[in-house]
Amino acid sequence: MDSTKEKNDSCKDDLLLRMGLNDNKAGMEGLDKEKINKIIMEATKGSRFYENELKKEKQVNQRIETMMQQKAQITSQQLRKAQLQVNKCAMELEQSRDLNNTIVHIDMDAFYAAVEMRDNPELKDKPIAVGSSSMLSTSNYRARRFGVRAAMPGFIAKKLCPQLTIVPPNFDKYRAVSREVKEILADYDPNFMAMSLDEAYLNITTHLQERRNWPEDKRKYFIKTGTSLENGKPEKKLNKLSENERSISPLLFEDSPPDLQPPENTSQVNSEEQNNPQSIQNSVVFGTSAEEVVKEIRFRIEQKTTLTASAGIAPNTMLAKVCSDKNKPNGQYQILPNRQAVMDFIKDLPIRKVSGIGKVTEKMLKALGIITCTELYQQRALLSLLFSETSWRYFLQISMGLGSTHLTRTFSEISKAEEQYSLCQELCSELAQDLQKEGLKGKTVTIKLKNVNFEVKTRASTVSSAVSTAEEIFALAKELLRTEIDADFPHPLRLRLMGVRLSSFLNEEDKKHQQRSIVGFLQAGDPTLSGTGCVEKNDKDQFLKPVEMSHKRSFFDKKRSEKKWSHQDTVKCETVNGHDVQTSQSFQVLKKMSENLETSENSDNNQIFTCPVCFREQGSISLEAFNKHVDACLNGPSMSEMFSYSPAASTKVNKKGNIHHSFSLCEKQDYETHQKNTEINSEDCVELVETIGNPSEVESIDALSNKHSKEECSSLPSTSFNIENCHQNFCSVALESEDAGSLRRQEPPQSYLYEEMTDQALICPVCNLKQKTSDLTQFNVHVDICLNKGIIQELKKDKVNPVNQPKESTKSTGNSGRVQKAVTKTKRSGSMTKYSASKKIKPNNPRHTLDIFFK
DNA sequence: CGGATCGAC
DNA sequence: CTATGTCGATCCG
Numbered sequence: 001m002d003s004t005k006e007k008n009d010s011c012k013d014d015l016l017l018r019m020g021l022n023d024n025k026a027g028m029e030g031l032d033k034e035k036i037n038k039i040i041m042e043a044t045k046g047s048r049f050y051e052n053e054l055k056k057e058k059q060v061n062q063r064i065e066t067m068m069q070q071k072a073q074i075t076s077q078q079l080r081k082a083q084l085q086v087n088k089c090a091m092e093l094e095q096s097r098d099l100n101n102t103i104v105h106i107d108m109d110a111f112y113a114a115v116e117m118r119d120n121p122e123l124k125d126k127p128i129a130v131g132s133s134s135m136l137s138t139s140n141y142r143a144r145r146f147g148v149r150a151a152m153p154g155f156i157a158k159k160l161c162p163q164l165t166i167v168p169p170n171f172d173k174y175r176a177v178s179r180e181v182k183e184i185l186a187d188y189d190p191n192f193m194a195m196s197l198d199e200a201y202l203n204i205t206t207h208l209q210e211r212r213n214w215p216e217d218k219r220k221y222f223i224k225t226g227t228s229l230e231n232g233k234p235e236k237k238l239n240k241l242s243e244n245e246r247s248i249s250p251l252l253f254e255d256s257p258p259d260l261q262p263p264e265n266t267s268q269v270n271s272e273e274q275n276n277p278q279s280i281q282n283s284v285v286f287g288t289s290a291e292e293v294v295k296e297i298r299f300r301i302e303q304k305t306t307l308t309a310s311a312g313i314a315p316n317t318m319l320a321k322v323c324s325d326k327n328k329p330n331g332q333y334q335i336l337p338n339r340q341a342v343m344d345f346i347k348d349l350p351i352r353k354v355s356g357i358g359k360v361t362e363k364m365l366k367a368l369g370i371i372t373c374t375e376l377y378q379q380r381a382l383l384s385l386l387f388s389e390t391s392w393r394y395f396l397q398i399s400m401g402l403g404s405t406h407l408t409r410t411f412s413e414i415s416k417a418e419e420q421y422s423l424c425q426e427l428c429s430e431l432a433q434d435l436q437k438e439g440l441k442g443k444t445v446t447i448k449l450k451n452v453n454f455e456v457k458t459r460a461s462t463v464s465s466a467v468s469t470a471e472e473i474f475a476l477a478k479e480l481l482r483t484e485i486d487a488d489f490p491h492p493l494r495l496r497l498m499g500v501r502l503s504s505f506l507n508e509e510d511k512k513h514q515q516r517s518i519v520g521f522l523q524a525g526d527p528t529l530s531g532t533g534c535v536e537k538n539d540k541d542q543f544l545k546p547v548e549m550s551h552k553r554s555f556f557d558k559k560r561s562e563k564k565w566s567h568q569d570t571v572k573c574e575t576v577n578g579h580d581v582q583t584s585q586s587f588q589v590l591k592k593m594s595e596n597l598e599t600s601e602n603s604d605n606n607q608i609f610t611c612p613v614c615f616r617e618q619g620s621i622s623l624e625a626f627n628k629h630v631d632a633c634l635n636g637p638s639m640s641e642m643f644s645y646s647p648a649a650s651t652k653v654n655k656k657g658n659i660h661h662s663f664s665l666c667e668k669q670d671y672e673t674h675q676k677n678t679e680i681n682s683e684d685c686v687e688l689v690e691t692i693g694n695p696s697e698v699e700s701i702d703a704l705s706n707k708h709s710k711e712e713c714s715s716l717p718s719t720s721f722n723i724e725n726c727h728q729n730f731c732s733v734a735l736e737s738e739d740a741g742s743l744r745r746q747e748p749p750q751s752y753l754y755e756e757m758t759d760q761a762l763i764c765p766v767c768n769l770k771q772k773t774s775d776l777t778q779f780n781v782h783v784d785i786c787l788n789k790g791i792i793q794e795l796k797k798d799k800v801n802p803v804n805q806p807k808e809s810t811k812s813t814g815n816s817g818r819v820q821k822a823v824t825k826t827k828r829s830g831s832m833t834k835y836s837a838s839k840k841i842k843p844n845n846p847r848h849t850l851d852i853f854f855k
Numbered sequence: 856c857g858g859a860t861c862g863a864c
Numbered sequence: 865c866t867a868t869g870t871c872g873a874t875c876c877g
Binding site for chain 3: 044047048049050052132134135137151152153154155156388390
C-alpha cells in the first residue's frame with residue numbers, strides 16, 4: 001500500500017510540476033525520523049511532562065510484567081478450555097457476520113490546515129499547523145515532513161521546523177465548511193454519523209439500491225471551475241487547482257487500488273471533453289457501484305469546498321475506518337463485501353491501525369507476540385485468560401474483521417416542546433411495534449429524560465389495565481412529559497436523550513400465549529427449576545443450544561442461549577422501579593436460573609436441539625441422536641449450503657436481534673452495543689424500552705452541546721499513523737522479544753483461522769476451524785466431536801485470575817456502568833490525561849461502547 | 856464508587 | 865520568554 005501511496009504522490013508531484021503549480025516542490029525537504037526524534041527528545045528531556053511520561057511508561061511495563069507472570073501460571077488445561085470457549089464465541093461471531101452493508105468512512109485531509117490554506121494563499125506553499133504554541137490540532141502535509149503533527153506542542157514543532165507557520169484555529173469556519181460537507185453526505189445517508197468536524201461514517205446500502213435505477217443524468221456532475229474564477233482571484237484558483245487536480249481531471253479518479261475496480265463502472269468523462277480544450281467545463285458521470293458513489297462524494301466535496309477527502313469503503317465501520325487511512329490523502333480504498341476480501345485485508349493488518357487499539361494496548365499485546373490481526377486471532381484463547389471479557393471479545397472481533405454494520409443516528413439538543421412530544425410519540429410507536437412482536441402488554445409506562453447536562457430523570461406511571469398500542473402508551477408518556485416540561489417552565493427542557501419504557505408485563509394468567517416467550521426464557525435454563533418460580537412450566541418451551549441457529553428464535557431465546565456462558569447478573573433492580581411484585585419475582589428467578597445454567601447444562605441429555613446445518617429442530621432426542629442427525633445433514637444435500645449460510649443466516653438472526661427493544665440514538669452507538677442492550681433488556685424480561693434521539697440533521701453533531709468544547713479544543717489529527725514519528729517514544733520496552741517468541745510457541749497445537757478463511761476447504765461449523773481433511777466423513781467425525789466437546793457440553797470454567805477482570809462479566813459491567821451514569825450524573829473525569837501519542841486513526845471505539853440508555 | 860488509565864480527536 | 869488538551873469510557877482497588 002505504501003508503494004501505491006508513493007506512486008500517487010509522485011504522480012501528483014509530476015502533475016503539479018507540469019502545471020507549474022507544485023505546492024510541494026521540495027520533495028527532499030523535511031527531516032528524517034532520527035533527526036525528528038532527536039529534536040523532540042532534546043526539547044522534551046527534563047520537562048515535567050517527560051518525567052511524567054517516564055512514570056507512565058514504567059507503569060505500563062509493570063502491567064506487562066504482571067501479565068506475563070499470569071501467563072506463566074496458565075496451565076495447558078486451562079488454555080484448552082479457554083480455547084473451546086473462545087472458539088464457541090468465534091463461531092457465533094462468524095455466524096453473525098454481516099456483509100450486506102456498505103459502510104463508508106469519510107475523512108477530510110488535514111482538515112483545519114487545508115481550510116486555512118484554501119482561504120489564505122500565502123500559506124499555501126508553507127508548512128503550517130493549526131493550533132497554538134502549546135498544542136497543535138493539525139498540520140499540513142508539508143509540515144508533516146518535519147515531523148510536525150497533530151497533538152504536538154507548537155513550540156516543539158517550531159524546533160522541528162522553524163519556518164512553520166502556526167495559525168490559530170477558526171472553529172467557526174471549520175464548522176461552516178463541515179456543514180457544507182455534511183450536506184453532501186446527507187444525500188447518500190441521511191442518518192450518517194458525524195464523528196467530528198472532519199470525519200463521518202455513512203451507510204450507503206440503501207442509496208446503492210436506489211441508485212441502481214438512476215438514469216445517468218442523475219449521476220452526472222459538471223465540473224466547476226467557476227467558484228474560484230468568480231471570486232476574481234485567479235491566483236487562488238490556481239491554488240485550488242493544485243489541490244484539485246484529481247477531480248479536475250477525472251482520469252485521476254482511477255487511482256484507486258486496482259483490486260477493487262468493479263469492471264462495471266469507471267467514472268466517465270463526457271466524450272466531448274476529449275476534444276474540448278476547455279475540458280474543465282465538462283461533466284462527469286459516476287457509476288452505480290459503491291466505489292463510484294464514494295468517488296462522487298469526494299468529487300462533490302472537492303467541488304463544493306475545494307478540499308479533499310479520503311474515504312474507506314467496507315462492510316463495517318471498523319474496516320471502513322482503516323480503509324480510509326490507506327490511500328490518504330485524497331484517495332479511497334474498498335474492501336469488497338465478501339469474507340475472503342475481508343480476511344485478506346485483515347491478515348497482516350497491524351492491530352494498532354484499528355480504532356480502539358492505542359499505544360498501551362499495542363504494547364501489551366506486543367509483549368505477547370501480537371502485532372497483526374492474524375496473531376491476535378491465534379492468541380485468542382490466551383487473551384481470554386489475560387484480559388477482561390470486553391477486551392478479549394473486542395480483540396476477537398477485530399481479529400475476525402468484524403465491526404459495526406449499522407450507524408446510529410446522532411442526537412442533537414431538542415428544546416422545543418413540540419418536537420419533544422413528537423419524538424415521544426415516535427418512540428411510543430416503535431416501542432409498540434416491539435411489544436407486538438413479543439406479544440406483550442404492560443401496565444407501567446416510564447419516560448426517561450437526559451438533559452444537555454447529562455442529568456437523567458425517569459418518570460413513571462402505572463395504570464390498572466395493561467397497554468400495548470402506541471396510542472395508549474403515548475397517552476401516558478405524554479402526560480409524564482408534560483409534567484416535566486411544565487415543571488421547568490418557562491425554561492425549555494434541553495434534552496439530549498429520551499426514552500420510553502413499558503414494564504410490569506402481564507403474567508400468564510392474563511395473557512397466556514403472549515407471555516410464553518418469557519416463561520420459556522425463565523424455564524429454559526434448567527427444566528428442573530421450572531415451577532419453582534412464579535411461572536408455570538410450559539412444555540412447548542424448548543431449550544435452545546448455543547449451537548442453535550434457528551432463524552425463528554426470538555431474542556429471548558437468543559438471550560437465553562447467551563446466558564449460558566455469560567454468567568452475569570446484570571440487571572440492577574433499582575432501575576426497575578415500579579415493577580409489581582410479580583415481575584420482580586420473575587426477575588429473581590431469572591437470575592437464579594442464569595446462575596444455574598452453567599452447571600446444569602452438562603446434564604441435559606434429552607433436549608430439543610436445532611441442527612446447525614439444516615436449522616430444523618430435532619425434537620427431544622439424545623445428544624448422540626442429535627449428532628447423528630447433524631452428521632446426516634452434513635452428508636446430505638445441504639452440505640454446500642452450509643458453507644454459504646453464514647451471511648444469510650446471520651442476517652436473519654441479526655434482523656431478529658435487531659428488534660429495537662432498546663434503542664439509543666444519543667451519541668454513537670454501534671451494533672454490538674445495540675445488541676448488547678437489546679439483550680440486557682430482554683434479560684430482565686420485565687420491560688421493553690425505546691430510547692431515541694432525534695433523527696440527525698445535517699449539523700446535528702455540531703449542535704451537541706458537549707461536542708462543542710471538544711471539537712474546539714481537540715486536535716483533529718489527520719495524518720496516518722506513524723509511530724516512528726511520535727514524539728513520544730521515550731523508552732523502549734524492556735521485556736520482549738525472546739519472551740514473546742517463546743510465548744507463542746507455547747500455544748496449544750491447533751490450527752487457526754487464516755488459512756481456514758482463505759479457501760473452500762471444510763470448515764467446522766462448530767469450532768470454526770478449517771479441517772485438514774477433505775474427506776467428508778472424516779470431517780463429519782470432527783464436527784461430531786466438536787459438537788460434543790466444545791459446544792453442547794458447557795465448559796466448566798476454572799479460570800485463571802485475569803489481569804483485568806475483576807468483574808464477572810464485562811457485559812454487565814459496561815451496562816451497569818452506564819446505568820450508573822444515567823441514574824446519577826455524568827461523571828467528570830477529573831484526571832489529567834496526559835496527551836498520548838500522535839496518532840490519528842479511528843473515531844470512537846467501536847469496542848463496546850456506547851451509551852445507551854438504560855439498563 | 857471514585858481515581859486512574861486508555862483512546863480518540 | 866514559557867510551554868504538552870479535553871472528552872468519554874473503562875478499569876480497578
